[in-house]
Amino acid sequence: MLLCEDVQFLELLEGTRAGDLEKVASCVENYNCNVNCVDKYDYSPLILASLCGHIHIVKYLLEHGAILERDTFDGARCLYGALNDEIRNLLLKYDATTSVDVLQPFAAHLSSLLGGNAPFDASDMCFKSSSYACRAHRFVLAARSKYCREQLRGKWQSKTDIVLPEEEVDAFNFALKWIYVDQFDADLTAVELRQLLTLADKLCLPDLADYFLNDTLGKRERRALQTRKAQDDMEAFVKNDVIGRSWVVDAPLSEAATEARRVLRESDLFADALLAVPTHDKSSRVYAVAKSELIKSDFYLTSFTSGFAESTDEVPYFTLDVSSEIAEIVLHFLYVDRAEIPRHLALDVLETASYLLMDKDRSLKSLAAIAVTNSDDLPPGTDIYQILRTAWLTESPRLENYAAKHIAHHFDRFLSEQAFKDIVQESAARISNRQDTDTIELVDDIRYYLSEAYGIYLEMNPVEERQRGQVIKEDHWVPLTEYELGYNQQLARLDHLLDSLSLQA
Known part of the structure; x- marks a missing residue:
């Protein structure tokens, strides 16, 4: 197994050692930690969970891709070091072929946008030919493909329908599935593969070519590569295009909507909604955001789908009475499904996540609670009663x-x-x-x-x-x-x- 000394992997081992399923699941599902690595002492998460007797952690790891190969040193160490027979019997039921590949929340949401399974459709363009039609989202294309970003600021800027050459349809469909982290069969004919590689080069998607050409990768590793690349791209997008290009309107939240909409309308930002928070001088900081990411919050989802939702052609304008630091943590999580939460802000993030109904398993609320409880010492500036x-x-x-x-x-x-x-x-x-x-x-x-x-x-x-x-x-x-x-x-x-x-x- 590969040696890993990343901070998140060490957090995974710490959660495993303590039997903390919430922390373990957060590391695996929010931060894509590889469960098949070891630390400098040659401990993998599965070995630690087995030695410590945490059967619920053992089961979780096996269900989320942990590999147990009985004929290897690591496999034998895991089996024969198991604290009790219940864990040993559970391990014996599994081998390298029975570990399942579970979609991470990030990949599940992004792929649902392409597959039409999202709870709210905010697609804003369509790729079509005489035999094909597929809805898409400008912000996703801009985040994942340099070519698409340039076209969206060029000849696609005012278009909602993009006509594809018939001979490119199959390859483009594969490329879209890669962009949206959707699952697809990697078994292509030589002609299909050649067409796809040509299109991948045109769309500036080098990792798509690696997905098919790297013979050393198994199915699970390919899937992890696909998800990790998408998450990194979306993280760069939220940092540079959402947070990095926010602006200040010289008006309080209640009076800033008109000016905020004007700025968005005249910009080249890839957004269809606005989020504003107060500044220290009673102005408003505005973020241009995507409805398709806001709906990860049940609060915003309800505002888009409720029968009481405002019927208007105007860009939705939301306000949130928190600091820009808190808002940017929320936005980072909405786009990437992970966030770095400083302990001194963790309680405020927790309250905000609760207000926004971001309280499902592995949600922002869960990450904030983990950040608060990550040390025996209280977070700075707080007391136990708070x-x-x-x-x-x-x-x-x-x-x-x-x-x-x-x-x-x-x-x-x-x-x-x-x-x-x-x-x-x-x-x-x-x-x-x-x-x-x-x-x-x-x-x-x-x-x-x-x-x-x-x-x-x-x-x-x-x-x-x-x-x-x-x-x-x-x-x-x-x-x-x-x-x-x-x-x-x-x-x-x-x-x-x-x-x-x-x-x-």
Whole structure:
């Protein structure tokens, strides 16, 4: 296996080691990490997951292309190093031929635009001949092909229909599938391949030629190459053409629409919608964007598809009351399905993603939650109460668990703070029609992480069957350890706090 020391691959290994499926899935699906690489210690994600006993990670990796070849050193190491028989039996069911190739979210969305399976059609041109017709998007063509970009600013600028020579139709259809990361059969006749390579050269798509000519690539590697190239092209487009060519209108958001539309109309930007955010001096920064990327947000999708959507020929103008830094992270994710989120901005990004309904698996909300929780130290400029309230506001279990764990690991400090008492009462109030004996979610989570902090596990203390978070009772034959005594003391202090607040949980 290839050695990889990329930051994202090391993040993948860290998530694998910790059994953090959300982080693992984000690295694989948002950042296209190769699951069949190793670090400098010769650990692949699958080997680590097997050794650490994380069967849910093992299953995920196998389903997302991890290769297990039993007759190799790495395969044997993975099999015989498995922590338990359940993992070993799962591994034995798989081999190199049973790993499946799952479309990444980026590729799935882009290919849906070509296939007509997108939830909203924002195509703005059509390639046709007497026997062929295919809708397309100017911004995609401009991002992926230098030739198409030049034509769109030249003789295609005012056209919506482009007539193709009949002899180029098949080759052009293959090229479009490459551009849109759609799957296609690579088995071409010699004549078809020659036509396609000629067209690839004309369209300035050298990687399309490599896709067919590189005999060392398997089907999965070809697919990864296709997706990675498209993602890189779209990343360059959003940086240079969307963020890099944003402009400022000297008017507040509510008054900037007319001028913003005029600038777009007179420009050569490849966009059919506008997004504006406020600046520090009460002006508006405007981004020219594509509807086909905005619809990755259910908020914007609803605005385009709702029966209440405004019926107008004007370019849609959206406002977002966030800083340009936050807006550009959102836009980067919408176009590329990945984003670098600084920890000091992660909570704001999380709230914005939640507002925009970008909260599906591997969404921007998920990436922001991972960024917040990536270190035991709190993000700069935040406190644990802000994180917990944001978790409740955005319905983020990952943040709730992070906050409860942080409180449990610094319990002595928090117990004396009035703000901690207030947050416990807030947690209790979150349960509608709460009865006196109902549990309080935050308190339950803190008890759980206290047991983890003190190393209290059922299999380590055979006194009686119990669950984490319960006081340990001493037995004549099994005296309590120092850690168990300390754990009981912390639970007693927590119960005393609840009594002082007239709460039971």
